[in-house]
Structures are given as C-alpha cells and as structure tokens.
Amino acid sequence: MADQIPADQRDQATSQGNQTGQSPHHDRDEIHPASKQDVELYIRTYSTMLRSSGEVKINALVQAHLNADSALHVNAREQSPDMPAFLYCVQRLPACIMQVCHILLGQSAETFTKRGYNIETWESVSAPGRRRRWFWDGKHTLAVYVSSASDVDDLIPTLTGFQIEWNKFHRLLNIEPNTREFLSAMHDTPPALYDEILKVLHGRLFMSAENWQRLEAIWRDHIWDNLILMAEREKSLTVQMLGGSYIGYAKATLE
Numbered sequence: 168m169a170d171q172i173p174a175d176q177r178d179q180a181t182s183q184g185n186q187t188g189q190s191p192h193h194d195r196d197e198i199h200p201a202s203k204q205d206v207e208l209y210i211r212t213y214s215t216m217l218r219s220s221g222e223v224k225i226n227a228l229v230q231a232h233l234n235a236d237s238a239l240h241v242n243a244r245e246q247s248p249d250m251p252a253f254l255y256c257v258q259r260l261p262a263c264i265m266q267v268c269h270i271l272l273g274q275s276a277e278t279f280t281k282r283g284y285n286i287e288t289w290e291s292v293s294a295p296g297r298r299r300r301w302f303w304d305g306k307h308t309l310a311v312y313v314s315s316a317s318d319v320d321d322l323i324p325t326l327t328g329f330q331i332e333w334n335k336f337h338r339l340l341n342i343e344p345n346t347r348e349f350l351s352a353m354h355d356t357p358p359a360l361y362d363e364i365l366k367v368l369h370g371r372l373f374m375s376a377e378n379w380q381r382l383e384a385i386w387r388d389h390i391w392d393n394l395i396l397m398a399e400r401e402k403s404l405t406v407q408m409l410g411g412s413y414i415g416y417a418k419a420t421l422e
Contacts, residue, residue: 258296278410
C-alpha cells in the first residue's frame with residue numbers, strides 16, 4: 168500500500184476545497200449574526216414539529232440550527248469539521264449513536280409500552296457527558312427518558328449538531344477514492360506505514376493531531392470502525408416524541 172501514497176498527498180488534502188472554487192472554510196463575516204429571534208425560531212421549529220405523533224427528521228432542523236449560531240457550534244457552517252462541537256456531541260450521546268437512525272423520547276416506561284416499545288428489556292446504555300436513561304434495541308433505535316422541556320432543548324441541538332458534523336466527515340472521507348481503503352486497512356497496517364497514512368488522513372479531514380488524539384481517547388479501539396461507518400453513509404436521524412408534546416413537558420416543569 169505504501170506506493171499508493173504520493174509524497175505530496177498530505178499537502179493536497181488541504182487544497183482540495185479550492186479546486187472547484189470552494190474553500191473548506193466559509194467567511195464568517197458574510198454571515199449575519201444570530202438574533203434572539205433566530206434562537207426563538209429554532210426552538211419553535213422543533214417544538215412545533217414534536218407536537219405531532221410522527222417522526223421528525225433532523226434534516227428539517229439543520230437550517231434553523233445554523234441560523235441560531237450556537238456558541239457551542241460556532242463553525243457549523245464550515246465545510247471542515249468543527250471538532251470542539253463534534254467532541255461535545257459525542258460525549259453527550261451513547262456510543263451506539265453511531266448505529267442509531269431513530270430516537271424515541273418519552274416520560275415513562277408506560278409511555279413507551281403503550282406504543283409497543285418494551286424498552287426496559289433493551290440494553291441500558293449511557294453517555295459520559297450527560298446523565299440520562301438511554302435504552303438501545305441493539306439495532307437502529309435508541310429510546311431516552313425526558314422529563315422536562317430543558318431536556319428536549321438540550322437533546323435536539325445535540326443530535327442536530329452531531330448529524331451536521333457526521334455529514335462533513337462523510338463528504339471529506341469520500342473525496343479521494345482510496346480513503347476508505349486506508350481506513351479498512353488500518354487495523355493491520357505496520358507501524359511505520361501507519362504513521363504515514365495517519366498524516367494523510369489528518370490532512371484530508373482538516374484535523375490537527377491534538378484533535379485526533381481527543382477523538383481517539385473517546386472512541387479508543389472503535390475509531391477506525393466508526394470512521395468507516397461515517398464514510399459509508401450520511402447520517403439521517405429521526406426523532407419521535409411519544410405520549411406527550413414539547414408543550415406538555417414545559418407545563419410539567421411548572422406544576
């Protein structure tokens with residue numbers, strides 16, 4: 168595999184965004200700062216959608232999320248990953264979020280059971296940065312107990328930010344045709360070649376060695392499998408609130 172890595176490939180990765188007139192970074196001076204109204208519109212958007220009994224696509228919330236210009240996701244619009252934001256989201260979600268496509272929200276076991284989900288028999292999972300009761304069906308569905316509007320206000324932006332950053336990784340990991348081959352081979356790559364390929368990947372992902380180390384500390388032995396998942400498909404999460412509404416949770420906190 169060594170002869171497949173041109174000597175100048177590491178430099179090429181940082182210039183790919185300019186080849187078609189695009190840059191990995193946007194000029195933030197061209198973006199109007201978020202106002203209070205933008206933030207309120209974001210909250211109204213997902214609260215209105217969650218009032219229905221159907222699934223809410225996170226894709227439908229992305230633009231409102233961008234317009235809110237969160238201090239926790241300041242580089243959301245950039246084409247390169249916002250690593251502080253991504254690491255924040257990863258630590259506030261269970262590790263199984265890498266496999267999950269659908270998230271169920273409910274206030275009690277009875278709420279889930281009435282809709283046919285016996286989640287207490289599912290695997291109990293946790294997130295290092297946020298104490299919540301999460302249950303995973305072992306496939307593509309994650310259930311979480313939410314007891315207040317503030318729980319929802321924390322969870323929805325986290326899921327949206329996670330999906331935005333995942334899809335940045337997906338795009339970057341598919342620009343060069345041999346990137347996925349590199350990822351698949353990393354488990355068995357000799358140490359000397361491993362370091363060379365790692366430098367190439369850092370360049371292609373516009374990621375510093377320091378941020379890579381932070382991500383590796385979280386994902387540990389799963390880092391290559393997780394990157395392969397991100398390369399294989401875009402993330403398209405859906406969220407569904409069961410047995411209540413965002414307004415109901417808000418009222419519950421006042422009683």
